[in-house]
Amino acid sequence: MLDIASYDQINPPARLLMGPGPINADPRVLRAMSSQLIGQYDPSMTGYMNEVMVLYRGLFNTANRWTMLIDGTSRAGIEAVLLSAIRPGDKVLVPVFGRFGHLLCEIARRCRAEVHTIEAPWGQVFSADRIEDAIKRIRPRALLTVQGDTSTTMLQPLAELGAICRRYDVLFYSDATASFGGNRLDTDAWGLDAVSAGLQKCLGGPSGSAPVTLSPRFEEQIRRRKCVEQGIRTDTHRDGDDEMIYSNYFDLGMIMDYWGPERLNHHTEATSMLFAARECARLLLQEGLDNAIARHELHGAAMLSGIRGMGLGVFGDIAHKMNNVLGVVIPGGVDGEQVRQLLLNDFAIEIGTSFGPLNGKIWRIGTMGYNARKDCVMQTLAALEAVLNRLGFASPQGAGLQAAWDHYASVAEA
Template identity: 50%
Template sequence: MQLSNRLQVPARTIMTPGPVEVDPRVLQAMSSSILGQFDPSFTSLMNETMNQLRKVLQTENHWAFPVDGTSRAGIEAMLCSVLEVGDKVLIPSFGRFGGLLTEIAERCGAEIHSIHCEWGSVFDPAEVISEIKNVRPKVVAMVHGDTSTGRMQPLEEIGHACRELDVLLIVDAVATVAGTEVKTDEWKIDGLITGTQKCLSVPAGMAPLTYNDRIEAILLERKSIEKGLVTDQQASNNHRKIRSNYLDLSQLQDYWSPARLNHHTEATTMLYGLYEGLRLILEEGLDQRFKRHRLNERALVRGIEAMGLSLFGDPHHKLPTVTCVNIPEGVDGDSVRSMLLEEFGIEIASSFGPLHGKIWRIGTMGYSCQQRNVLLTLASLEAVLLRHKVKLNVGEGVQAALDVYQSKERIESV
């Protein structure tokens, strides 16, 4: 029998909004020996991962752990565990991923109330707060940074209003955690979900999340219904039961507690990677990490503009980890992306829905967010655009980025 060829993976510079390049030290950690999931060395690692997550997510919540699966698994675990049939949910949507929150909440049987703003902008918090007072939902579900539009929604005012009005705030912070400020407790966020494949610089496959005692109270009540401990006819209605077994947060928290409920077999090597990724973030320091992301974003933006290209969206609410570039008129955006990949080994992203074919999205996230990558991307993009007969300010892009890196601005303003 002829064996298939050995796996050969081409070298790439990944400058997309996710996945991003993985820190080599994370890959090294993931090659460590397998431990049993109840081995004391492994359960100790679980506990330390929770401690590190609390620090990265800036929370004192007791529960902070990863769900096995991509970011969407974490979002689904949170919403399906909290929402019951008929619950009102307000979803202010400013991009593609507000639509994802809507789809998942609909599958839970929730009553959806959506508001929308033009892609490329975000909501005035006062508009969202007014809608909360009008709808009186059980949950407000929002995206913090939407990679489809490259915008970031201010959350602090909304979080405080939700707490005052006794409404739960659940936030998709997949594109922002470890790349820019996300203050779970200070912003009064009740439930927050992120993902390993973006600014954490760990392979896709885990969705770290955290939630407070307000959400835990809901989980414990629904768990009592599951076990038949609540006899009230209305309370024991099937509509009150958590729909999923695998994504049931009440069971997952028992797995991550000292009880060690045998719920599933943990993704051992993924946890090694998450542990090391979190350790590296804390070693760098959150403030320094955020400065690094802003520095490289600034250099990329200055280079793009100096080249003669324009940026998409409201500049005042730009997502620091994603830069959206308007595709010049008459240029085949996919052809440019293909040439970048084939000739230079660099991957950037297109976009979705109404923006497909209109913008490129360039990510500066985690380990991919470094000077070498920014300069290489600018130089390669210029070369490819020249091949596509685009009129540019030749040589200006890389020089403008170098000005950022070499000036006092790097020290004083970041």
């Protein structure tokens, strides 16, 4: 029999989350989430939905009408975009430079796409010329990219790819979950047809809502596919461009009808998550998007200086790293997991491990969202230095902190 008395109220331990995400949510976002619920067709609720669309146009740097939220984690946004756009048999090209490129491949295969890849070693990115050469060779219907891949900490340049995609009539999509809000993303100027993101990294919110933006060109592709309401089917229904979208929940055409003036019922909006997403966007735009990106750049660079000051190596092509995540090479003879456990148990600080070819080789340290702050950087460097010295990795006492302080001072004086 269940002993309900043994279940206390939720009271998670206090942690400073300095990994690749999630991070500590901004207290103002948490307060917004605690607001009372209202009906999904209450004028106040639909008003908040409209405000969310306006606010995220500002963050995505776009005039796209269809800029909205998908209820679910960042992966929900990815699946909604790919399931709604890819038809069985479509060729898609995925430049893979980390774990999340492989994720795009997996989802595209589930959409029955013909998936083609090009690969770069983890820690590097692709040149626009290499991607164009692959597009010319493969002639895909869509280019599926990751802007910032937290598995490698790298930021793929996107600015030249939109013009290339237009030249070859290719749809251009990017997953910007890890980079959105802390690195430059110009949806319209760069010619992106669709972008999806999440709240739990640079936006300073919780996981559970996926902002997306869709160009008119992308909307047209979705509208040409019609949902066939004939129950569960395993065959493909084709009549020219009239084709079933296999997911009801992730059918962007239906979701657009829900967010649009028709307000056609599709699902019950995740009200508390919408409140969180609205507050994330409001706070970032109140700060100024350029200022927010500069803040992530400042504290990310200070962390980099501090890590180097401690005598630790950094992973990958630093010229192409994200502002908000750093890969730190685990020194020889040091147990990376032991370091992480001591940081967590003795300092209540979490940093990230890695996986795939980098498993056991690097830590991933994030400076993003609400935690892109000087005190978070300094606390993390001080704790990491103490743990490493305890485990026998000698570094000059305080060298990491001094290097970070020097970086902050040089920026202030500039």
